[in-house]
Amino acid sequence: MFSQIKAAIIDLDGTMIDTSPDFLVAINRMRSDFALAPLTLDVIKTMVGKGSENLIQKVLSVDFDADGVASHFNDALAAYQRHYLTINGDHSQLYPKVQEGLQAMRDLGMRLVCVTNKPLAFALPLMQKKEILHYFEHVYGGDSFAKKKPDPLPMQEACKALGLPPAQVLAIGDSSNDAIAARAAACPILTVPYGYNHGEAVQNIQSDGIVETLLVAAQLLSAKNSH
Missing domain, CATH: 3.40.50.1000 (HAD superfamily/HAD-like)
Structure with a gap:
């Protein structure tokens, strides 16, 4: 073969x-923007791998039902991407x-x-x-x-x-x-x-x-x- x-x-x-330490920082900074409690690295690792949109949906679903996820999604994704770009590679x-x-x-x-x-x-x-x-x-x-x-x-x-x-x-x-x-x-x-x-x-x-x-x-x- x-x-x-x-x-x-x-x-x-x-x-x-x-890159999981970068995800940890960016996700929890985004969550802080929305007054949500931080997630642990172990939890975040299970959410990674299917792209940013899927990741943010999973992150929001910890706290919100489907309607809540949908209503917060665009703002949350934009905040996450903004935070990620500022620390990309710093912790990985x-x-x-x-x-x-x-x-x-x-x-x-x-x-x-x-x-x-x-x-x-x-x-x-x-x-x-x-x-x-x-x-x-x-x-x-x-x-x-x-x-x-x-x-x-x-x-x-x-x-x-x-x-x-x-x-x-x-x-x-x-x-x-x-x-x-x-x-x-x-x-x-x-x-x-x-x-x-x-x-x-x-x-x-x-x-x-x-x-x-x-x-x-x-x-x-x-x-x-x-x-």
Whole structure:
């Protein structure tokens, strides 16, 4: 399965960067604007991964019914995005062996694309700040296409941009979002065990394997391609 891989589509939040501390600050500053009590990091981690709109709906649903969520949503989303932009990357950090893994993949001749559900205006400065942007040919955010993961469209578009069949493009992510999108796009998928995955165990994800780090993923590809 991994012997013909020529490129990788890699997720951002929970896969390359632990952004949950940034979410914690931005969400709780937004909640403070609305006189709502702060949420804990553990609670916030279960809400991350399906894009900003989904995140804010979940954050508001802690305190409001469906009508309340709807009436506060636009103001809450605007406040959250304003707060997030001011602290983007300040509290987050790369997971272990991410840069080493990206470099190892590039050394193998692999082409890299980042597909994230994070808005592009957040993703690009964050990747620049953490010094990983230069590894990637393309970066696609949650607002790059009409649909976001778990829909396969972003993965399909990434394969098109690469000019490669999905079977030659490995997806790497931390959640069922990534696996469902990759499966539907016909890309092989590896998962890392340390991300968010909506509070579910990573072992429950229907992936083609769990790799401890991106460097381990690169080493697996190197071994498969050397035969």
